[in-house]
Amino acid sequence: MTFLSFLDKGFDAERSAQSVKTLYEMDTSVDVIKKQFLSIGEESDLLEDDEDLVPTIEVETLPTDYVKDLQDALLSEAKARLFVHKKLGGxxxxxxxxxxxxxxxxxxxxxxxxxxxxxxxxxxxxxxxTRELATEEGDSDSDYTRANGIGSLANMMRGDGLILKRHLHGANYLGAMRIPGAHGKESETLESWQVDSEVALEVILSSISFVRSIYYCVKEHRQIL
Known part of the structure; x- marks a missing residue:
């Protein structure tokens, strides 16, 4: 019914599906959500398609505050998506x-x-x-699924001549920074790491740049940072 409500407000199917995904924190792609709801709506005669998709039943209007909160969330998600797409490249x-x-x-x-x-x-x-790139472009005799973590994976790729030493350093850095996030306690001290949000942002940006650089190195033999 929420999907129908957004359609009734004039949202197209894509935006309605994105709204539902954000609202209910669904771990499914927008395209899958859209296709499922459209299929259900058409099969149950809840939707009719003249020029635009129109609910065939009266749908309760969502409260203004509810829509505003959702729009704010969508704006943030849209900005995040745009940023990632821009940084990684087409x-x-x-x-x-x-x-x-x-x-x-x-x-x-x-x-x-x-x-x-x-x-x-x-x-x-x-x-x-990185593992996708290694499996697709690497030595057919190398089993990249055996690599435990991004550092180990990069070490195998370096051995097969897929990447440069600088990429290996980058992968080891990312692997080291992941450990506090994933495990919490440092093996030497058995104390938990306190992870600062600014450090987290640095790691995120480094991860994105690393992927872009390693893609062009493996696929096009170009050195890009």
Whole structure:
């Protein structure tokens, strides 16, 4: 019914699906949500498609404050998405899995409130994309699934001549910064790390830059930072 309510307000299907995703914090892509709701709506005769999608039943109007809060959330998410797309570039966006790109977005949206989790999201996204590149472009005799973490993965790629030494240094940095976020306690002291939000943001930005650089190195043999 929420999806229908947004359509009734004049939102198109894409924006309505994005609104529902944000509102209910759904761990599903906008495209999947849109297709599912459109299919259900048409099969149950809750939607008719003349020139625009129109609910066939009367839908309760959402409160103004409710819509304003949602619009604020959507604006932030839209800005995060735009930033990630701009920093990674069209080539990387077209190549990477949507789930990995969304992890970068989630990291940007959560780094102030949950800096440790944001670091993990960003480094995992970088590792996933890097592993895709290694598997696709690397030595067929190398089993990159054996690599435990982004540092280990980069070390294998360096051994196979896929990346430069500077990329290996970058991967080791990201791997080291992920540990406090993922595990909390330092093995030497058994004390928890206090992760500052500004540090988390630095790691997120470094992760995005790392992915862009390693993509062009592996795919086009270009050195870009």
């Amino acid at each position: 080539d990387v966006i077209a190549y990477a899995e949507e789930e990995s790109v969304e992890k970068f977005q989630e990291a940007l949206l959560s780094y102030e409130e949950s800096p440790d989790s944001a670091i993990v999201d960003a480094v995992v996204a970088a590792e996933n994309i």
